[in-house]
Amino acid sequence: MYRQVQITNFGRRQETAPGLVHNTLCTNCQTCLHPQLLIYWFTYHIPSWKSLFPLVTSPEPRILEIGSWEGRSAVFLLTTLCAQGGEMVCIDHFDLMRTPAGRERHHKLSQNLQRTGRPFRILPQFSVPALYALLEEEIVRDASAGFDWVYVDGSHRADDTLLDAELAWRLARKGCIFILDDYNWPEQPVESVHHPRRGIDAFLALHAGEYEHLSKTAEQYQMILRKTSEMRIGFLVDQRAERRFASALGLGIYLVLAIDTSYAMAAAVTIRSAIEKTVGRMTIYIVDCGICVEDKEKIKSSLPERHDVTLVFLDLPTGSLAAVLGVTWAKVDMMKILPVERVLYLDADMLVRRSLEELWNTDLEGSSIGAAMDVGFPMGHDGVSRRRYFNAGMLLIDLAKARTRLSELEARDVLNLHFAGDWTEGLGTYAEIGSADRDILALGDMKDPGVVHFTGPVHPDLVAVLNPFVQPYTSKPWGYAGAPGHPFKDEWWGWQGSTQYHEMSIQDSITKFETRVQFY
Secondary structure, eight states, rough: OEEEEESTTTOOOEEEEEEEESSOTTTTTTOOSSSOOOSSSGGGHHHHHHHHHGGOOOOEEEEEEETTTHHHHHHHHHHHTTTTTEEEEEEEEEGGGSSSSHHHHHHHHHHHHHTTTEEEEEEEEEEHHHHHHHHHHHHTTTOOOOOEEEEEOOOOOOHHHHHHHHHHTTTTEEEEEEEOOOHHHHHHHOOOOOOOOOOOHHHHHHHSSEEEOOOOOOTOOOEEEEEOOOOOOOOOOTOOOOOGGHHHTOOOOOEEEEEHHHHHHHHHHHHHHHHHOSSEEEEEEEEEESSOOHHHHHHHSSSOOOOTTEEEEEOTTOOOHHEEEEEHHHHHHHHHOOSSSSSEOSSSSSSEEEEHHHHHHHOTTSEEEEEEEEEEEEOOOSSSSSSSSSSEEEEEEEEEHHHHHHHOSSTTHHHHHHHTTTTTEEOOOOOOOOOTTTGOOOOGGGGOOOOEEEOOOOSHHHHHOOOSOOOOOOOOSSSSOOTTTTTTHHHHHHHTTSSTTTTOHHHHHHHHHHHHHHHH
C-alpha cells in the first residue's frame, strides 16, 4: 500500500501513503547531521513491526505513541494493525502551539490521521502532563484500560526517556508490544545524558523480569519488548477511588501468617498455593515466632518466581504475648507490628484452592474483621456464651479500626468475645459431616471451597484414634496419621511437592514417631 517518493533533501528517501501530507525535511529534527544514517527514518522499521503484529491478540488494539511529528508511523499503525478496528492516542508538544512550525506540524498530523478513517486522539502537550492525564482517564475505564502497542519516541534526553517509558509502562497491558526508539541513535555518545540509552537501560533494569526481549540484536536501532506482567497504573488520582481499583493502583493483597519452625512446611504449602492461585501484587508477612534459619530459606525458596510477590519476616514486638503464651497469641501481637491498614490472616494449616482476590475485596461493612463461622463449633465452645462463633484461622482485618479496640486480648475464644458484634460473616468454610449446630450453616454450598482449613492436631493421641464415635478422626495431612478420609489431603500433598519440603513425606513422620516411641 505504500509507494516510495524520491525527495532531494540530503539525498534522503521518504515514503508515504498516497495523499499523505509531509515535509521534505528530516521528520525528527528538521536537520540531518548524518543523512547517510537516516535514509530510512521510519520505513526501515516496517518489516520488523509487521512481524510483531501476530503477537497483538486484541481484535481492536489500542495504540499509544509518544512523539508523532507528522504521523508517518501513526498512519502506518492505524491502517495496518488497526485495519479491522482499534484506536490511537498521539502525544506531541508541537511547541505548545506557540510557533508557526509547531502549529503546522499539528495541522499536518491531524490531516494525515483523519485520512485513515480510524479513531484517534491528539494530545498537544509535553509527554509528562499528557501521560498523567491518560493515567487519570484509564483508571476509571476498569477492565478496558490500557494499551496493546506503545511507541516511545519523544525526547532524546536520558532522563526524559526514562520518565516517558515509566509512565507509559503503567498504561501498557500485559502482552503489550513496547518499543523504545533511538537506542542506537548515532548523534550523541551513548553515555551522554543527551542520549536515550542511559534512560532506557535504567528502565530495563528497573523492570527486569516484567518483559521479554524481542529485539534481535544489541545493535538493533530500537529496543523492543513484550510486557509479561499485569498492568499496574500505580497512580492515586482520587482519594475516593473504591477498593475495586486496588489492583490497578498496585496496592495488591497483604497476607500474613504467624508460625514457628514446627509449622514451617505447612506455611510453605499455604503460601505457595496462595501465590499460584492469585494473580497480581501480593506481599506476604510472616510473624516469626521462632523459625530457624534453614526453614526461613526453605520458605523463601518455595515461592514461585514472581516479580510482584514480596516476602517479609517480622519479629515479635517487645513483651509479646506469643513469647509467653504460645504462637496462637501472635494473632494479637501482629496487629501492633504490621505496617499496613488491611490484612488477610491465614493459619499455616490451610490450602488455597482459588484466587484470594474476592476474599480480599470483601466489604467489611464497617466491622473490624471478617471471618468464617467455625464449622466445628458454630455456636461456640463450652464455657463461652452461645452465639455465632467464628474460626480465628482466617481473618480479614481492618487494622486501622481493630487497633482502636485493641486492649488486653486473649486468642481464639476471647477474640470472639472482644469482637462480638464487630465482625462480618461471609467468608466460606467447609465440613463433610453435619451436627445440630451446623444446621445453621449452608454446608451444601461448601463442597468446592476456595480455602481449606485442616483443623485438628498434627498427631492425634491414641484415645482420639481409637474412638469409634469420631471416625475418621481429625488430623493434619503431614501428621503421622495423615488426615484419613479427608477429601483434600492428596491435593495438599500435591502442593507440598512443589515446595522445598518435597522430600519430606508421611513416612518421615512415621519414622520420627517410631523413633520417639522406641526412645521412651
